[in-house]
Amino acid sequence: MSTDDASAPSDTHAGASRVPAHIAIIMDGNGRWAKARGLPRAAGHERGVEALRRTVEAAGEIGVRYLTVYSFSTENWRRPAAEVNALFGLLRTFIKKDLGRLKKEGVKINVIGRREGLPDDIAMLVEKAERETASNSDFVLNIAFNYGGREEIARAARALSADVASGAVLPSDVTEEVLASYLDTADMPDPDLLVRTSGEYRLSNFLLWQAAYSELVFFDVLWPDFDRAWLEKAVAIYSDRERRFGAVSTGDA
Template sequence: MSAGPASDVTNVVSGQQPGLSHVAIIMDGNGRWAKARGLPRAAGHERGVEALRRTVEAAGNLGIRYLTVFSFSTENWRRPAAEVNALFSLLKAYVQRDLSRLKREGVRVRIIGLRDGLPADVAALVDKAERETAANDTFFLTIAFNYGGREEIARAARGVAEAVAEGRMKAEEVTEATFSGFLDTDGMPDPDLLIRTSGEYRLSNFLLWQCAYSELVFMDVLWPDFDQACLEDALTKYRERERRFGAVLPGAV
């Protein structure tokens, strides 16, 4: 089951600052990066993949164990077909180029979102990446691809309804914890920190359930320029926050 805020509340009440293990990132700004340089949007996405490589390495260097990134949303199908195909190609290129290294370095790769509608070769590569890294537990890289938060919650609700109808669970057993077990992120802790690049201030349907108590940091940097220094800056902002989860810190007025 996903780890919700309950364990962190214990730390807050005891006066301890919860640790940071899971960072989620909305990787935004590839198109604007390319436009500012007179390049096609595909060039921005290519540089965005390089930024992802840097960020995975930086997260490991900084002691983060879980990194979840928003790569392609269910709404992105509305983009021009050429751009959608380019995004598919980049996912394939990333997995094909990096899978051996990720396996060797103990990274578990997980792709969340809908598999329906993905090209057969992309779906096969996604399955391969998950299968070949399933036993790894040093670092957890989750890529949200063909993902939408509302769709995920609706799909989980259908799963719960089917389980109750089939007698596999009782209605009174449906809690936040059991519901979380039907989400794509089952088994992962909720994000401590959500970062969005490019200066936009919205969640864009990303991890709506899981980010209920996440700290949010919005950064002006465009995603292709994101690096370890940017991640460190976001972590500094996170550590300046007081995470209360609805509780009152000791000594607060």
């Protein structure tokens, strides 16, 4: 794991690095960013959306194919109702404002997580975004909304169990690959790199199955201040690592 302080990262040219196909980001620190400036938490979330726009653009430009961002967790329902409603409002705004542009730029939007319990208009916007970008393939943006890693695995296990009970799948055929095909990310590779901002050092129930062999990078920078330079710094750290997936290091062979 790597950590870094919130000082401005040095210039890193991602073109000279080994760019991961799939990056996952825990976008943390909106509330602390706002508090440090004497602003309401909602203002931090609004600036966080701006950081997301910058990151989506930068990720596509440097050659990333999949970007998965943690937007709203199943645990976030415990926050004050006003903040939950503000987060819903930001998703509404993001889809309404950015959908047309993302569609033209070849971005495919997936929203992963539970659909049950979401406001009707949010569910309709999610379905619209996925439907209108379904044929795009240049870049995939996964928005984890009302998402929890344990809940996703349990949901996948229930679906697989139902297929076993019906005879569609034999118990002897259940493998890691079969279970993975029931996850929300079934049609994409696992994240190569997982980044968390704000100086916290945990996964917080994000992509627990998929991140089994992801390289983890933690930055002290608060999410509203995240930009292309920070993304490129994360890619440079990733590029310098040797991924062994449980095997022996090539230097030890």
